Amino acid sequence: MIITGPNMAGKSIILRQTGLIVLLAQVGSFVPAESASIGLVDKIFTRVGASDNLAAGESTFLVEMNEAANILNNATPRSLILLDEVGRGTSTFDGLSIAWSLAEYLHNHAPVAAKTLFATHYHELNELEQMYERIRNFNVQVKEHNGKVIFLRKLIPGGADHSYGIQVANMAGLPEIVINRAKEILSNLESHSLDITNSNGTVESKAIQQKEAAKQLSNSIEKQSEIEQMNLFATHVDPRLETLINKLEATDPNRMTPIEALMLITELKRVLG
């Protein structure tokens, strides 16, 4: 189950509450829900957020990968896995690739084919639903109103088309000049749509076809102008812009102090020259 939705919409909360409800049920307590039917779970794994363990001096990304490795090595089909924003600790493309292959592995590998909630803002992952039978997309519903985002806090089937990151940055109070510039960059990037299938040799050709079809579909839904296809690792985007996006994407305004936000703005401006 892949959950997409913008930052701040509550993906992490959905993940945690699912874990907590299952846990409470198996402790023997009633649960905060209208009703719940729980198939017994033998283990719960979580990979949530990217901010813990920084004090221990390990890099965020390394911690993340350590935990992911632990999950893949110890999960069983009876386990519940909650993954939140896996891959956010590295560059966008690396992160997306890792998240993608992780999802595939958890689906395809019988010994670890566990129940998994995979929250991500890489809405590219929604395409997995078309390729794999047991992958479902859900998204946290939001409404866009006059350029601002309203969080409805409802989970509905289907993928999110948009990460609303810039709107959230706006709500967090980033200066307008940064927001406007980010919008420009985003529309630039969106016109260079990403292609993941070509980079993944292991996927069967049928799946590739399926995915191509899915991609067409999703592209038409998104009313994106089909411009030239871009290979995943051969980017001809301005490197400064990529740095900027990476930095913005790796940022969670929820977890930032005002000082950190100021520092980020300074850094963003420096990147832009």
Place this chain on the structure above:
Amino acid sequence: MTARKQTPLMRQYEEIKGQYPGTILLFRVGDFYETFSDDAILVSKELGITLTKRNNGGDQTPLAGFPYHALDNYLPKLVKRGYKVAVCDQTESPEEAKKAGRKIVERDVTEITTPGVTLSENLLQHNRNNYIISLFWAGPLIGVAFSDISTGEFGLSEVNEAQLDSLLAAIQPSEVLIQAKLKNKLADAFHQFNITTIDDWVFEGDYGYKTLIDHFKTHSLKGFGVEELEVAQVAAGALLHYMKETQKAYLRHLRRLYAYESNEFMSLDPATKRNLELTTSMQEGGTEGTLISIMDETCTAMGGRLLRRWIMRPLKRITPIQHRLDAVDELFANHQIRATIREELDQIGDLERLISRICVGRTNARDLKQIERSLAQIPKVKSQFANRETELLQDIAKRLKLLIEVQDRVSKTIVDEPPISIRDGNMIREGLHVELDEIREIARNGKDYIARIKDQLSEESGIPSLKIGYNKVFGYYIEVTNVHKDKVPEHFIRKQTLVNAERYITPELKEVEEKVLSAEDRSKALEYKLFEELRLFVAEYADDIQQIAQALAQLDCLQSFAEVAFKNNYAKPEIRDAEHIDIKKGRHPVVEKSLPLGNRLYQMTFC
């Protein structure tokens, strides 16, 4: 040792200090606890007390100390910072030392407090277990033993390297014991723990096994179901060895070992426990915003501790989960019963820790009184649910034994409001013990008693002016004026001649004098003796009381679940042996408390 001439006191200090490496030694000198040398420098820094110097045979030794009555204040501070602290007391009075021809009084360590081994209320949190864990590596297998000396729990397990993390996360030990030779070989992850090293020989041969069967007075460990866990036994032996060394007492409340089975429970890795914020929050490490902060509606300390253990270790098999859910359901549906049970539980003390202190002897009459009052609650609690249908509630009711004999004997022996001290009397009821009543009578009414003797003597001898006086040289005496000299009975012994009177004593008067003068001391001593008898009597019931405490703790957790479910509008989940998880309108238990109502519903179904 250097050639410099030490004072006898410092020689004694060094000798005792040498026996407790890695431990801060608080050395009683008169009304102070003193520390010397490196200890003094450390203690003065940690406690913010003045560092001075002491002349030691020409040398200047650093010294820092505090008045003895500040011990309860300072000792916990040191232990909370992870230090081990030995308290060294004077074991004889200066008079006794003089009599025995010693220049300084004898001293010995009476108790060692460590982060993982303590009974001190100043160090323990009432709703949290304080575990110490002992680890023994035998190839790929790790023997694990852990105990909470304040509750008498003692568990064994054998795990592999991967399971160890999860076990440590579940137990959250305050102190970890390892073999001395492994000290520098530990993985980095261990440095978050308070490590104590134990001499290697303690982990060798069958020392551990022998220590265990010796303590439990059994021929084997079969009765505990841990006979096969040979690697864990080594760890358990070392743990028991260490706890005995530090407590300096027979730990009679450690009554049983049990095998801690990881297979029965859902496995939660440390990251998951942290991420889900079960008992500590990711922000400050406090309990704000944690699952436990929402779920804890327990009324007793035992219940609070058990709830934490339950939440850290969810079950994996349907039957026991279903049993708990059914019991919760019954308590959920019957508000009146739940309310009454909560009221009665509220008045029950921390039976586990009370009985531990009573067994080890660090206790007082108030503790015994608390046991009595708590036991008196049991029939009231039991009557609330004894007729309930649920299997688990019936089982709990069965285990809530009535200990009328303990209750009665404490009630008959100890006064209603006993003092904290056990050495100063006023604990034992009047009318319990003939000799005690007599002594008390004498102590209280010493003068009246002497006056009665005077009247009696005066009547017998026919001397109306007969007086009884007192002086320091020969205590109580009888004074007869020269006018009545000829009426003095033969058994009077003359002691002194004055100008117009004679002073006498009699064996009877000396006996009375002895009684009056020492009555107070003797009544205190006798009260202490009677208290000790009662303490040992109650300690014999340690096993029963621990079982009752466990049953109460379970009941408390179940009613807590029911109470939370009622307050927060939770639903009974259906547990199935199936793949699907289907949650309708689930809410986040913690977040729903801080967000407005309409803002918190998520509907989800998935497989």
